[in-house]
Amino acid sequence: MQSPFNTERLSRELTNLMERTRDRQLRLAVTGLSQAGKTAFLTSLVNQLRHAGLEAQLDLLPAAREGRLLGAQRLTQPDLGVPRFPYDAALSALNAKPPRWPEPTRGISELRLQLRYRPAQRGWLTPEFSHLTLDLFDYPGEWLLDLPMLAHDFDSWCQAQTQHNGVHRQALFSAWQAGVEQLDPAAEADEAQLADLAAAYADGLKQAKQAGFSDLQPGRFLLPGELDGAPVLQFFPLPDIGLSIEQRQALPENSVYATLAKRFRYYQQHIVKPFYRDHFRRFDRQIVLVDVLGALNAGPERFEDLSRALQQLMHSFDYGQRSLLTRLFSPRIDRLAIAATKADHVTPDQHSNLVRLLEALLAEPLKDLRFADIPVKALSLAAIRATQAREVNQQGQRLAALYGTTLEGEEVLIYPGDVPARLPDEQFWQQQGFDFPHFRPMGSPHEALAHIRMDAAIDWLLGDKLA
Amino acid sequence: MTDRPTDNSTEARPRPRRHFSLDDTQADSAKPPGNETEDALRGTRRFDTQTAHQPLEPTPADHKALPEETLYPPRKRRWGLIVSLAGVVGLGSAELVTGIPAAFEQARWLDAAWQLFGLGLMSIGAVALLRELARLKRLKHHDKLREALAELPQRSPRQAMQQANALRRQLKLSDDDPHWQAFQHASQPHHSSEDIMTLLDYHLLAPRDREAQRLISRMSGETAIMVAVSPLTLVDMALVAWRSLAMINRLCRLYGLELSFISRLRLFRSVLYQMAFAGASELATDAGMDMLSLDVAGRISARASQGLATGLLSARLGLRAQRLCRPLAFPPEQQPRMTDLRQDLWRQIRRLDTQRSAQPED
Numbered sequence: 001m002q003s004p005f006n007t008e009r010l011s012r013e014l015t016n017l018m019e020r021t022r023d024r025q026l027r028l029a030v031t032g033l034s035q036a037g038k039t040a041f042l043t044s045l046v047n048q049l050r051h052a053g054l055e056a057q058l059d060l061l062p063a064a065r066e067g068r069l070l071g072a073q074r075l076t077q078p079d080l081g082v083p084r085f086p087y088d089a090a091l092s093a094l095n096a097k098p099p100r101w102p103e104p105t106r107g108i109s110e111l112r113l114q115l116r117y118r119p120a121q122r123g124w125l126t127p128e129f130s131h132l133t134l135d136l137f138d139y140p141g142e143w144l145l146d147l148p149m150l151a152h153d154f155d156s157w158c159q160a161q162t163q164h165n166g167v168h169r170q171a172l173f174s175a176w177q178a179g180v181e182q183l184d185p186a187a188e189a190d191e192a193q194l195a196d197l198a199a200a201y202a203d204g205l206k207q208a209k210q211a212g213f214s215d216l217q218p219g220r221f222l223l224p225g226e227l228d229g230a231p232v233l234q235f236f237p238l239p240d241i242g243l244s245i246e247q248r249q250a251l252p253e254n255s256v257y258a259t260l261a262k263r264f265r266y267y268q269q270h271i272v273k274p275f276y277r278d279h280f281r282r283f284d285r286q287i288v289l290v291d292v293l294g295a296l297n298a299g300p301e302r303f304e305d306l307s308r309a310l311q312q313l314m315h316s317f318d319y320g321q322r323s324l325l326t327r328l329f330s331p332r333i334d335r336l337a338i339a340a341t342k343a344d345h346v347t348p349d350q351h352s353n354l355v356r357l358l359e360a361l362l363a364e365p366l367k368d369l370r371f372a373d374i375p376v377k378a379l380s381l382a383a384i385r386a387t388q389a390r391e392v393n394q395q396g397q398r399l400a401a402l403y404g405t406t407l408e409g410e411e412v413l414i415y416p417g418d419v420p421a422r423l424p425d426e427q428f429w430q431q432q433g434f435d436f437p438h439f440r441p442m443g444s445p446h447e448a449l450a451h452i453r454m455d456a457a458i459d460w461l462l463g464d465k466l467a
Numbered sequence: 468m469t470d471r472p473t474d475n476s477t478e479a480r481p482r483p484r485r486h487f488s489l490d491d492t493q494a495d496s497a498k499p500p501g502n503e504t505e506d507a508l509r510g511t512r513r514f515d516t517q518t519a520h521q522p523l524e525p526t527p528a529d530h531k532a533l534p535e536e537t538l539y540p541p542r543k544r545r546w547g548l549i550v551s552l553a554g555v556v557g558l559g560s561a562e563l564v565t566g567i568p569a570a571f572e573q574a575r576w577l578d579a580a581w582q583l584f585g586l587g588l589m590s591i592g593a594v595a596l597l598r599e600l601a602r603l604k605r606l607k608h609h610d611k612l613r614e615a616l617a618e619l620p621q622r623s624p625r626q627a628m629q630q631a632n633a634l635r636r637q638l639k640l641s642d643d644d645p646h647w648q649a650f651q652h653a654s655q656p657h658h659s660s661e662d663i664m665t666l667l668d669y670h671l672l673a674p675r676d677r678e679a680q681r682l683i684s685r686m687s688g689e690t691a692i693m694v695a696v697s698p699l700t701l702v703d704m705a706l707v708a709w710r711s712l713a714m715i716n717r718l719c720r721l722y723g724l725e726l727s728f729i730s731r732l733r734l735f736r737s738v739l740y741q742m743a744f745a746g747a748s749e750l751a752t753d754a755g756m757d758m759l760s761l762d763v764a765g766r767i768s769a770r771a772s773q774g775l776a777t778g779l780l781s782a783r784l785g786l787r788a789q790r791l792c793r794p795l796a797f798p799p800e801q802q803p804r805m806t807d808l809r810q811d812l813w814r815q816i817r818r819l820d821t822q823r824s825a826q827p828e829d
Contacts, residue, residue: 057653057655059653059654059655060658060662060665065653065669066669343657347523348523348624348656348657351657351659352659388522388523389522389523389656389657390520390521390522391520391521391522391523392514392518392519392520393519393520394514400523401514401520401523403520411516412513412514412516413513413514413515413516413518413520414511414512415509415511415512415514416511417508417509417510417511417512418508418509420508424508428508432508432510435511437511452655452657453657456662
């Protein structure tokens with residue numbers, strides 16, 4: 001590498017190191033599968049912090065309530081090779097006529113914010129104003145699901161992929177299934193055949209995503225980016241082939257099995273690992289966004305699928321107590337929020353049920369976190385509120401309702417239905433099921449975005465650093 | 468065929484086995500537990516956009532909110548006192564009233580005048596007594612409000628808003644008071660009752676807290692100085708008692724409590740009780756600091772250190788009274804501490820002492 005680049009990089013690293021020593025820099029992991037609301041959350045976060053000193057409604061954030069938080073500014077991001085988070089584009093989409101949701105993320109982007117605040121207690125050494133640097137980054141949720149692949153080798157991955165297939169899911173993969181059953185793992189690899197099967201597999205994944213499934217690996221099949229058509233994306237899991245490990249190892253280099261395993265390893269080492277190393281290793285705080293309502297709409301099989309995907313995902317992060325040493329050399333997440341997004345799509349009295357359902361969904365990871373003694377807060381939030389909570393008087397009864405505009409542009413006054421506090425049984429799904437409507441944003445130019453409990457989330461994630 | 472076990476239950480709680488026949492399942496209210504969710508969950512419901520609707524007040528009403536009985540042990544009624552008082556008032560006024568016509572008939576004007584005078588006195592006494600009782604009732608009302616506010620996190624948001632209104636009335640804030648307005652502006656329909664409590668604490672009570680803090684600091688400082696300069700021990704004692712009562716009185720008024728004579732005594736008693744028992748542990752932790760500051764006081768005159776000790780005691784009394792009067796208990800981390808007050812006191816006494824030692828004694 002060139003030397004100027006190196007010195008520049010070195011000075012950047014040094015500044016970061018100093019900031020981290022003083023604990024004035026935080027890296028926030030906004031984790032969520034696709035459609036969970038990451039971009040909306042980030043847009044709203046930046047927006048709320050920008051407006052914090054002025055008209056943003058952040059009453060549950062003590063620093064803002066007490067008027068100590070003066071606002072935030074976007075700084076030039078540390079890594080110039082990564083695109084900037086398209087905040088302005090997202091905001092103009094929200095304020096367009098008619099308003100629309102920001103475009104789904106198709107690549108990685110970064111953002112660095114500097115928060116300025118007055119410390120709560122003035123001592124001898126505390127300055128009048130302090131600042132906190134917040135590093136955020138956005139990425140396609142599809143790619144996130146690749147992280148658990150790092151823990152597998154090809155055999156165990158094949159096993160894991162074929163283990164949990166429900167009826168619906170199998171139906172979506174039937175074309176690929178039919179092809180792969182004809183395939184002899186020991187035969188010589190036929191490139192065209194493998195490409196066709198991989199295409200069928202990718203097609204199955206896309207259909208499964210359409211149908212609301214979440215546990216979809218490999219993620220680049222769904223959103224290949226610049227890798228479209230490369231051989232590295234032409235592999236797929238092999239169903240149980242009935243060979244022992246030794247027999248498999250002994251298969252020739254050009255056999256179907258060996259080719260697929262090689263491509264899997266390449267994918268793991270050259271696509272997933274850099275993604276993980278560059279973006280996912282160093283986090284201090286994390287918020288996990290889950291679209292619980294979407295999963296409820298999709299049905300029980302998808303719900304379990306989501307639960308499993310999240311459970312695998314949470315293993316990819318380092319959790320633990322922070323100290324000066326770990327902060328500098330191996331950052332860990334010492335505080336975590338799990339949030340059910342799109343809380344504005346149900347009436348406020350259902351929010352507590354939404355949170356309980358979220359806790360049920362994440363029951364297994366929560367146990368691990370409890371074991372590691374990491375404080376976790378579960379909350380329901382709407383990063384960008386799209387509805388107004390109203391009350392309808394009908395036949396002498398006062399009923400809660402939502403007033404908003406659906407994606408199709410129809411104004412509705414609706415009670416979206418109860419949210420169960422735990423997952424209902426099979427019979428209920430067959431008889432009733434859920435149908436929570438989707439709304440489009442309200443559009444509020446020149447004002448802070450309306451939200452639900454963003455302030456509580458910010459307080460939990462950053463509040464202790466703003467004291 | 469006719470019997471159906473209900474073992475398809477998904478509930479964690481085990482239930483005893485029950486047998487149903489197929490034809491009575493319709494009539495039986497106890498359905499298999501699997502169907503419960505079906506009743507509990509309401510489906511999508513669309514309203515016409517033209518239907519009259521207003522902003523949603525937090526969550527459906529549930530009016531039987533607060534428990535009737537309080538946590539306080541039931542007070543013993545002093546029946547003896549009540550009977551004797553009522554007897555004296557009733558019989559005495561009967562005696563006096565019946566005496567008046569006779570006195571007029573026999574033209575004993577002085578007797579009549581005395582009897583009227585006695586009646587007047589009695590009615591004044593009765594009115595005073597009734598007023599005391601009314602104010603005692605108000606104190607009880609305050610206790611109730613405190614309890615209700617302490618239970619806020621368990622209540623629905625709508626009930627929490629009702630309690631917030633009760634607190635506003637208690638603090639004698641008008642509808643367009645800026646603090647109340649700020650609270651209303653801050654509260655949102657999706658806030659839980661805990662959030663409402665936090666906001667109440669910040670918007671309505673925090674300003675009063677600051678005022679109370681200033682009051683305690685000022686009055687205990689003044690007490691310290693008075694004791695430091697007064698020449699007689701007896702006067703000291705009277706001063707301290709008088710000023711402490713006055714301080715408690717003002718603190719109460721600050722938090723919207725109106726005190727009568729008896730209720731003031733009762734509050735004073737509970738403050739002392741709190742200090743003697745509940746505050747004992749806190750005293751132990753604080754004692755070290757107190758001793759230290761008194762040790763530092765070794766460098767000032769004996770009078771000044773006496774004043775400092777009295778001031779510390781008075782400040783402690785004030786903090787206790789504040790804690791008792793405040794409608795919402797302090798969150799643990801916001802509890803006002805002696806440390807800040809101690810610094811203040813020390814500074815005041817120190818200034819006084821240096822001034823005094825600067826002047827040559829006569």
